[in-house]
Amino acid sequence: SQQGEEDPQALSIQEGENATMNCSYKTSINNLQWYRQNSGRGLVHLILIRSNEREKHSGRLRVTLDTSKKSSSLLITASRAADTASYFCATDGRDTSGTYKYIFGTGTRLKVLA
């Protein structure tokens, strides 16, 4: 499969707790991005981390990238009910012909209970 794998597939936490989602991928990449999708909506970009970066922060989001393990994690701190959504990782990189390839993970469904 060309898809990235994410785990867990579903996660349910209490408001105020932290949520951690993981993404593994198979090919070499230039960048890895995380997106959020609310039910019935399109995806919304959250954060991009380059292959030469190890960690990045944006507000309550913290992303790590380990290219040796081909994995990334997204941490949402102090979760809120409004964070309830599906979260996807996406990778980009050139194939052997030089064409950019974009691959999305299978997603983690996060439910934050008030």
Place this chain on the structure above:
Amino acid sequence: DAGVIQSPRHEVTEMGQEVTLRCKPISGHDYLFWYRQTMMRGLELLIYFNNNVPIDDSGMPEDRFSAKMPNASFSTLKIQPSEPRDSAVYFCASTDRVVGEQYFGPGTRLTVT
């Protein structure tokens, strides 16, 4: 800007019929992507364009699918003939750089009976 616009939002059709999905990217964006999302297969990239030229169509499932971008502000994804297994949500996205944030439209939910 209104964001990426897709039409129709919902489409119900019978097997064998032709289906045309439409997308208007954000003005100034020269990359346009078509994705398909299903529970079984997740989000799949079908094809993407740069400056109206198809760059990678390796994700197009079969010859029944075709996509065009006649100008910078309009793209279509056509399925002819449609089959029940084509039922999915189809998203269009655009961006102004080859890598970086993609802006997604609201999607078209296609049901083929």
